[in-house]
Amino acid sequence: MAQLSPHVRAVPANQIREITQAAWAKPDSIVLSIGEPGFPTPAHILDAARSTLDRDETGYTPNAGIAPLRQAFARHAEALSGTQVSAERVFVTSGAQQGLHLAMSMLLDAGDEILVPNPGYPTFAMTAELLHAVPVQYPLYPEHSFQPRIEDLEALLGPRTRVLLLNSPSNPLGAVFSPELTKQLVDLARRHDLWIISDECYEAFTFDVPHVSPLAFDGDAGERVITSLTLSKTYGLTGLRIGALVLPSGLEPVLSTVMESIVSCVASPSQYAALAALTGPQDYVSTAAAHYRANRDAACAVLDRKGIGYLEAQGAFYLWADVSFAAGGSVRDWTVRFLAEQGVAVAPGTAFGSIGEGWIRIALCGDRDELLEGVGRLPGPPAAGTT
Numbered sequence: 001m002a003q004l005s006p007h008v009r010a011v012p013a014n015q016i017r018e019i020t021q022a023a024w025a026k027p028d029s030i031v032l033s034i035g036e037p038g039f040p041t042p043a044h045i046l047d048a049a050r051s052t053l054d055r056d057e058t059g060y061t062p063n064a065g066i067a068p069l070r071q072a073f074a075r076h077a078e079a080l081s082g083t084q085v086s087a088e089r090v091f092v093t094s095g096a097q098q099g100l101h102l103a104m105s106m107l108l109d110a111g112d113e114i115l116v117p118n119p120g121y122p123t124f125a126m127t128a129e130l131l132h133a134v135p136v137q138y139p140l141y142p143e144h145s146f147q148p149r150i151e152d153l154e155a156l157l158g159p160r161t162r163v164l165l166l167n168s169p170s171n172p173l174g175a176v177f178s179p180e181l182t183k184q185l186v187d188l189a190r191r192h193d194l195w196i197i198s199d200e201c202y203e204a205f206t207f208d209v210p211h212v213s214p215l216a217f218d219g220d221a222g223e224r225v226i227t228s229l230t231l232s233k234t235y236g237l238t239g240l241r242i243g244a245l246v247l248p249s250g251l252e253p254v255l256s257t258v259m260e261s262i263v264s265c266v267a268s269p270s271q272y273a274a275l276a277a278l279t280g281p282q283d284y285v286s287t288a289a290a291h292y293r294a295n296r297d298a299a300c301a302v303l304d305r306k307g308i309g310y311l312e313a314q315g316a317f318y319l320w321a322d323v324s325f326a327a328g329g330s331v332r333d334w335t336v337r338f339l340a341e342q343g344v345a346v347a348p349g350t351a352f353g354s355i356g357e358g359w360i361r362i363a364l365c366g367d368r369d370e371l372l373e374g375v376g377r378l379p380g381p382p383a384a385g386t387t
Contacts, residue, residue: 011129014122015351019335023345030374031366033335033345035171035317037236038366039291042284045235048276049269057268063259064252065092065244069271072278073244077227080203081215085246089222091255092274094266095241096201096230101127103197103226103245105258107163108133114163114197115156117148118353119320121171121199134160137353146173146311146320150184154192163195164188166214169202172352172361173320174296174313179212186217189224196225202316204234204285207293209314215246222248233317235277235284242266242274288365292317295364299375306380317365320349324358325381331358344374 016033023029052058064070070087077085093099100123108114110132116124118137125135138153140146153164166185168177177185189196198214218225230243247255259265296313303310309322327334332348339345347363349356362375 007129007132011126012122014126015332016122016347019339019345019347022336023339026339026343028343029339030344030370030377032363032371032374033347033361035233035363035365036238037233037288037317039236039284039288041236042277042281044280045237045273045276049240049273052269052272057272059268061265061268061271063256063265064090065266066268066271066275069275069278070244072275073229073246076278077213077215077229077246080200080211080213081218083215083218084220085215086249088252089247089249091245091247091252091259092266092271093228093243093245094263094270095232096199096228096243097123097127098241098263099228099230099243099245100124100197100199101130102255102258102262103228104128104131104133104163105262106251106254107195107197107226109162111160112162113158113160114165115153115161115194116165117167117170119146119172119349119356119359120165120167120352122351124165124167124199136161139355140170140173140175141355142311142322146170146175147177147181148185150188153185153188157192161192161194163197165197165199167199167201169206169211169315171202171316172318172347172349172356173311174316174318175311176206176209176314177212179210179216182212182214183217186214186225194224198225198227200227201230201233203229205289205292205317206315207296207313211315218248222246224248226251231274231277234288236288237270237273237277240270240273242270291368292364295368295371298368299362299364299371302372302375303378306378308378308380313364317363319362319364321360321362321378322358323360323378326379327358329357331356331360335360338378342377344377346374 347361349359
């Protein structure tokens, strides 16, 4: 049999999907391993998608997307950044993941390096590897509240470093960059002539701190920041696969060519649904944000009672918890045992990088009773003086 490409065979399996699929195959499992919003899609969004089909608007759209949606995303990006964003700089993508692939396709040659967070979402590195680029992990240490440090990033820079990938609010950590740190990161990229890809999937969900986009420090025309946005988490549209890239001015013709070679354009019903989401009632977003905050607080109370350490999430809808006392040096194996014995799936921290050893990610977006039941089955650390 003919062989697959070696670089494809070398891409590791996604441990999040691994444990989640095992849970789906086990009846009555509590699945806290995947970030799937649990609210019904608002009716006006569904109506917009249905109306597109009813009027048979199912042909090609422009590569960059329909004009009203690009305008709506531009207004959204302006609200995030406080800068001017023209609609011409916005390209509609089939979800944030495709947006990341498109952005890396423009910026990276074979052998080029991209700095990605550790812990960080696994597809950051997987996408780079599929493009024959080299992901270089920059550390996010517990002792620094899992925030990037400028000195750690600068120590990793080399002649082939081209891109710095940022993710705030963070998946898996729930950490949020301060305005001061965000500016320092953009200044770092400017000093070393790096591109920034900013994954802002969870920008709608922060708790008592602001979300600050790197766009805010990149000038009105944009210089080096490419922002990846999505409606998957904000409006619970994970299956409609709709997002956008906001480019620095001047890159539009390049991305149009890349889009044509990969996807041509995004499905029109998804685009009109997205337009309705961005321009219609925002009750879904405020309701979801309140639910995630309440779930976070309730889950943290359980962890506090059990004596389990965690990073208090400032954003997104995940809780990053320390089970190193139970994991025995392999949290991946421990999550498999925990599912088998307790019927609860949580994502192993090593799915997100080596610094995640001993940690787990708990999704906070589902039913509260089920969340608390699942968290309640976690073991607590041994009492002082016992082994």
